[in-house]
Amino acid sequence: MDPRRISSIAHTHHPIAAPVAGLTVNKLLRRAGRGPAARILDLGCGQAAWAMQALAHCPDGQADGVDLNPYALERAESMAAVRELADRLTLHERDARSYVPDGDYDLVLCVGAAHAFGGFGPALELTGRHANQHGVLIVGGAFWEVPPTPAALNALDAKPSGLTDLAGLVDQAADAGWRPVYAHVSDPAEWDDYEWSWTGSVLEWALDNPGHPDATELTRVAQERRSGWLRGYRGVLGFATLVLRRA
Numbered sequence: 613m614d615p616r617r618i619s620s621i622a623h624t625h626h627p628i629a630a631p632v633a634g635l636t637v638n639k640l641l642r643r644a645g646r647g648p649a650a651r652i653l654d655l656g657c658g659q660a661a662w663a664m665q666a667l668a669h670c671p672d673g674q675a676d677g678v679d680l681n682p683y684a685l686e687r688a689e690s691m692a693a694v695r696e697l698a699d700r701l702t703l704h705e706r707d708a709r710s711y712v713p714d715g716d717y718d719l720v721l722c723v724g725a726a727h728a729f730g731g732f733g734p735a736l737e738l739t740g741r742h743a744n745q746h747g748v749l750i751v752g753g754a755f756w757e758v759p760p761t762p763a764a765l766n767a768l769d770a771k772p773s774g775l776t777d778l779a780g781l782v783d784q785a786a787d788a789g790w791r792p793v794y795a796h797v798s799d800p801a802e803w804d805d806y807e808w809s810w811t812g813s814v815l816e817w818a819l820d821n822p823g824h825p826d827a828t829e830l831t832r833v834a835q836e837r838r839s840g841w842l843r844g845y846r847g848v849l850g851f852a853t854l855v856l857r858r859a
Contacts, residue, residue, distance in 0.1 A: 613826045618833060620659075620683035621817050626809035627659040627687070630724030630752055631798040631851050633805070637662065641669045643794040643855050644748045648672045650718040653742050655708040656725020660688035660701060662750075666719060667697050678704045678711045713741035723752035723853055732781055736788040736856075749790060749856040755781050757850035767844030781852055790856040798851040807846075811838040 623629050628637060646652075649672040654663035657677035667675050679685055685703050692698045704711065708728055722729075722739045729735035732753035739749055755778050765771065776784070778797065785792060798806075814834040818827040 613829050614683075616681040617683050618814065618830065619681060620687060621830070622810045622814050623659060623684070624813040624817075626806055626813070627661040627691070628723075629658040629661070630853070631803045631806035632723065632752065632796070632853060633802050634665075636796050636798075636802070636853075637665050638669075640750055640794070640796060640853055640855055641666055644719055644750060646670055646673075646719045646748065651716065652676070652719045652721070653711075653717040654678065654721040655711065655739055655742075656722055656728050657688065657703075658684045658725075659691065660685075660703065662721045662723055663701060664688075664692060664695055664697055666721065667700050668695075673700065675701045676704060677701060678706060678708045680705065680707055709738060711742075713738075715741060716744050717742045717747055718744060719748050719750070721750050723750060724851075726751070726753040732776075733784040733788065736785060736790060740788060740790065740858075743858075745858075747858075750853060751785075751856060752851060752853035753781060755850045755852060756848065758848055760848055761844070763843055764845040764848040767840030768849065775849075778850065778852055781854065785854060785856055786859070789859050791859050792854045793857050794855040796853045798853075800847070803846070803849075803851070807838070807841045811835075811841075 648670050650670040652666045652675035654677045657663055657679045660677040663675040663677045667673050692701045720739045720742045722735050726732045726735040729738050756775050760772050811834045814830050818830040821827050
């Protein structure tokens with residue numbers, strides 16, 4: 613089954629494609645402090661949950677959402693219509709890495725999509741090109757909460773050097789010319805909600821479509837992910853979302 617379709621199903625009940633609660637999204641957007649007519653860009657937007665919530669904070673703002681997942685963008689389009697934001701949100705089905713930077717966005721979002729850029733550091737470098745002189749970045753990425761165990765590395769198909777610790781994320785921001793004016797580290801409850809939602813949504817789809825040829829595969833995907841989380845990276849993998857301004 614197309615991994616993009618699986619991802620879209622997995623985020624049915626948690627369109628914020630990261631272990632971040634809705635209240636926290638609002639807190640981070642308030643700390644960004646953009647004006648009512650802000651120009652917003654969400655790179656790797658998925659279902660554009662961040663972009664739409666940013667528009668709620670900026671009643672005269674305009675937003676662009678960029679993602680390669682057509683299923684996620686389809687859901688984003690439907691939700692934008694429901695929230696009466698369709699006239700202020702433009703969705704682009706394209707690679708976020710090649711989205712042409714014009715350096716004129718007031719707020720650039722990239723949360724849970726750093727892997728698409730090759731890591732947290734490259735994500736900072738590329739997203740920063742889109743922000744204007746006084747623009748703010750909200751960038752979220754994974755880190756090692758504690759030294760990774762063999763079980764965690766196996767579940768994530770990762771190497772110890774693939775991620776840094778929390779201090780390392782801040783160092784990478786500094787190296788890219790940005791300073792955190794605020795940050796949120798996802799707590800265990802946010803992680804549990806995200807992982808239970810991810811695996812539960814996939815299993816629900818399989819249970820609701822027992823005769824579908826993809827039901828067996830989706831059941832396997834959900835069970836493998838849940839096992840990897842509970843027996844591997846739960847409490848090991850961390851996630852931080854940083855509000856950044858230029859140094």
